[in-house]
Amino acid sequence: MGSGPANVRDICRARRSDGPAAVLAIGTANPANCVLQDDFPDLYFRATKSEHLVGLKEKFKRLCQKLGVQKRYLHHTEELIRAHPEFLDPAQTPSLDERLDIAKTAVPELAAVASRKAIAEWGRAATDITHLVVTTNSGAHIPGVDARLVPLLGLRPTVRRTMLYLNGCFAGAAALRVAKDLAENNRGARVLVVCAELTVLLFTRPDEGDFMTLMNQGLFGDGAGAAVVGADPAAGERPLFEIVSTAQAIVPGSEDAISINVTKGCYVGHISTREVPVLIGGTVERCLMDALEPLGMGAEWNDLFWNVHPGSAAILDEVDAVLRLRPEKLAASRRVLSEYGNMFGVTVIFVLDELRRRMEKGEEEGMPEWGVMLAFGPGLTVETMVLHRCVEQGGGRRRS
Numbered sequence: 001m002g003s004g005p006a007n008v009r010d011i012c013r014a015r016r017s018d019g020p021a022a023v024l025a026i027g028t029a030n031p032a033n034c035v036l037q038d039d040f041p042d043l044y045f046r047a048t049k050s051e052h053l054v055g056l057k058e059k060f061k062r063l064c065q066k067l068g069v070q071k072r073y074l075h076h077t078e079e080l081i082r083a084h085p086e087f088l089d090p091a092q093t094p095s096l097d098e099r100l101d102i103a104k105t106a107v108p109e110l111a112a113v114a115s116r117k118a119i120a121e122w123g124r125a126a127t128d129i130t131h132l133v134v135t136t137n138s139g140a141h142i143p144g145v146d147a148r149l150v151p152l153l154g155l156r157p158t159v160r161r162t163m164l165y166l167n168g169c170f171a172g173a174a175a176l177r178v179a180k181d182l183a184e185n186n187r188g189a190r191v192l193v194v195c196a197e198l199t200v201l202l203f204t205r206p207d208e209g210d211f212m213t214l215m216n217q218g219l220f221g222d223g224a225g226a227a228v229v230g231a232d233p234a235a236g237e238r239p240l241f242e243i244v245s246t247a248q249a250i251v252p253g254s255e256d257a258i259s260i261n262v263t264k265g266c267y268v269g270h271i272s273t274r275e276v277p278v279l280i281g282g283t284v285e286r287c288l289m290d291a292l293e294p295l296g297m298g299a300e301w302n303d304l305f306w307n308v309h310p311g312s313a314a315i316l317d318e319v320d321a322v323l324r325l326r327p328e329k330l331a332a333s334r335r336v337l338s339e340y341g342n343m344f345g346v347t348v349i350f351v352l353d354e355l356r357r358r359m360e361k362g363e364e365e366g367m368p369e370w371g372v373m374l375a376f377g378p379g380l381t382v383e384t385m386v387l388h389r390c391v392e393q394g395g396g397r398r399r400s
């Protein structure tokens, strides 16, 4: 026997990493079915047998042009909608069960595609993943997507799983925040973060007087994003972004601004469209100051790179205006919104991937080393994450 039990503080300290958690690899995926925003009003009104609502269709066309979206990927095709006429009128024909059945298989499969890409880029074996953090709004199953991913990816049965359901659009940032804490408090941990969303749970036909349905059908897209997060990179691992600090704030009195209710018909999403950009504009500087001041950084917003959740063009415009950002600062967020739509929590992972792509292609010449991820969601909740990009040096990357 040794000299007795070790000091508990020493055990805790020895378990902690030396450096900050970093994103080591990113993977993304979308369903095969691509819809162009210009074609979508025709497709949507045809698929829902709503062509007679001529005025509403014109309104929907105008709305579709204002959202900042040009293209999206959707799991539900016209054929799938034809096969499920009950999806058209969920108030009359409850169809939550059928929708959840679709999500039960399709969400883990899409999540697995993004995860495999992240693991392949990371370059190590799937069995080296020690923790799994999965988030989705699209489903409510036990065992959940996390458990399904274990056999799909060939993860160890002892992988430590955390499943986050129904966090709205801040889910991706929340999952990365949890991953940072896991990685920094479990020396050697390698955390796979996975977000996946399907909007079939929100699908319904248009209805006069129901603006929210138009919003939900015009804005959201399907996708999955995955990232491997770990501290103290080993030889062969390439850190992309260090996660320096994380914070979450709820705007007092804003609980009705964005909500999702699970009903027997389908998910019913509500967005206070005119209020949300104003609430974000009114709170974002405080969140940024709270995150950056403790790090000794000031309010030189154009000296940072930006990953802002592209809730819609109006939200990005508001952040732009309040922070007086140069036009190129939100280019990655705008591109992801335009090419994929708002994919809830998945979207910030796509923006991270887009920033990385721009960095590697040299499109972000002079891109600052420090940046911020801002995600918004129900509550109204703001997630703020300070990032430090790892700079390429002689073919490799270096940490700060």
Ligand SMILES: CC(C)(COP(=O)(O)OP(=O)(O)OC[C@H]1O[C@@H](n2cnc3c(N)ncnc32)[C@H](O)[C@@H]1OP(=O)(O)O)[C@@H](O)C(=O)NCCC(=O)NCCSC(=O)CC(=O)O
Pocket (backbone or CB within 6 Å): 059, 062, 063, 066, 067, 167, 168, 169, 170, 211, 258, 271, 272, 273, 274, 276, 277, 310, 311, 312, 313, 314, 315, 342, 344, 376, 377, 378
């Ligand atoms: C809805 C908007 C696109 C509207 O854009 P504009 O304000 O530029 O244009 P606008 O005012 O002319 O509105 C366009 C048309 O929509 C109508 N309209 C707009 N808002 C409406 C509302 N709340 N109720 C009823 N009608 C409404 C207008 O009357 C107009 O109709 P007509 O054309 O007939 O005159 C924008 O305000 C927006 O993007 N808001 C923020 C969206 C948002 O909160 N996204 C976050 C998603 S949730 C998320 O990301 C997080 C999460 O889910 O957790």
